[in-house]
Amino acid sequence: MPQLPTMSKRTIASFFNKVPGESASKKPRLSPPLVPDAPPTAHPSYPHPIASLPTSLLTLFDASPPPAPRIITKPDLSIAHYNHFFPQSTARQLYLFLRRSLPFYRVTYTIRRDSLDTTVRTPRYTTVFGVDAHSYFSDDDARTLLDSKTHKAVSGDRYRGCVCPPRPIPACLEVLKNLVERETGDTFNFILVNYYASSADSIAYHSDDETFLGPNPTIASLSLGTTRDFLMKHKSDKTQTLKLPLTNGELLVMRGATQRKWLHSIPKRTATTTGTWTSGGRINITFRNGRSPACTQNYYRYNVGAGPVYRWHDARDEMVLHTEINSDNTNQDVPAAVTVAATSVDAGTAAAEVTDIPSISAAPNTTNQPADGELDVAP
Ligand SMILES: O=C(O)CCC(=O)C(=O)O
Numbered sequence: 001m002p003q004l005p006t007m008s009k010r011t012i013a014s015f016f017n018k019v020p021g022e023s024a025s026k027k028p029r030l031s032p033p034l035v036p037d038a039p040p041t042a043h044p045s046y047p048h049p050i051a052s053l054p055t056s057l058l059t060l061f062d063a064s065p066p067p068a069p070r071i072i073t074k075p076d077l078s079i080a081h082y083n084h085f086f087p088q089s090t091a092r093q094l095y096l097f098l099r100r101s102l103p104f105y106r107v108t109y110t111i112r113r114d115s116l117d118t119t120v121r122t123p124r125y126t127t128v129f130g131v132d133a134h135s136y137f138s139d140d141d142a143r144t145l146l147d148s149k150t151h152k153a154v155s156g157d158r159y160r161g162c163v164c165p166p167r168p169i170p171a172c173l174e175v176l177k178n179l180v181e182r183e184t185g186d187t188f189n190f191i192l193v194n195y196y197a198s199s200a201d202s203i204a205y206h207s208d209d210e211t212f213l214g215p216n217p218t219i220a221s222l223s224l225g226t227t228r229d230f231l232m233k234h235k236s237d238k239t240q241t242l243k244l245p246l247t248n249g250e251l252l253v254m255r256g257a258t259q260r261k262w263l264h265s266i267p268k269r270t271a272t273t274t275g276t277w278t279s280g281g282r283i284n285i286t287f288r289n290g291r292s293p294a295c296t297q298n299y300y301r302y303n304v305g306a307g308p309v310y311r312w313h314d315a316r317d318e319m320v321l322h323t324e325i326n327s328d329n330t331n332q333d334v335p336a337a338v339t340v341a342a343t344s345v346d347a348g349t350a351a352a353e354v355t356d357i358p359s360i361s362a363a364p365n366t367t368n369q370p371a372d373g374e375l376d377v378a379p
């Protein structure tokens, strides 16, 4: 395990910039303006503008660099575990902010399995931002998609197969990405967000080792909100298992052979956590580095899909269709005229329904396979 750099005290401005010499990439970076309570990030690919972090939260980030991580060692596994990447109160505010600011999806899709068309219902809310290394978003307000080599506009062909155009990382998540990059020394171009609304939401055993992430990918994973068990098991050595109850503000950095050799999951639980500040929910944010357009296509298909947008409704204390967000919510940045297409996922042809297969490893051309017995067949 290489020595991990530790985070030193710094100014708010530094959260928007890279450590000098850290990045090999010469491409311009998104630099959110350093004004108090900056305006939301808007982009034609977004269903609504996405609020920027309040300055009060940025100040909290500045106040407390995380303690050094615990290094977990097991065969073929390399994990740096930051018990308190963010202090409780900071993580709590971040959780509440992101839950009410991001667009979420409940993705349904059809796969061919055992010669049957099978409808898969992802048992959690998801969303994704970013684009693979072949492209990047311009640094100006337009945030145009540019080719990483020629720095010219990307041709329409490159992402033709995507369910939606790639989305630039909004300022509020760019700040988190920069914090994680500074701490880990890695760079990431994708942010995937899961929202587990209750203990019934889950992700089945899978590994994030698709070829489009390259060999031995580093994946950083931030947990906010309700504590959930993160279970790991070695793919071939059944004696090797690991259980980490991930609490509010924890960061896992998985490296080396971890994805190739181990599976991980967040299982459903029967206990219900209600009446707390989390409302029983948990946000997980993973930072990844996608190498090719196949990654972009896969991530948007399985984390945005073709269905409707959901947003958090403060008064109702639950996710609701974006179209239901109105003036009784405190999410006032949603233009009333915005409409979303109804789901175009056709479940009618399905001969069977399942929930929770390894969602992002279900696409063609991936090396992942569902672990035996991990599919939950819907009743
Ligand atoms: O929620 C978590 O901690 C894990 C999420 C995960 O494994 C994934 O999104 O690939």
Ligand SMILES: [Fe+2]
Residues within 6 Å of the ligand: 206, 207, 208, 264
């Ligand atoms: Fe995963």
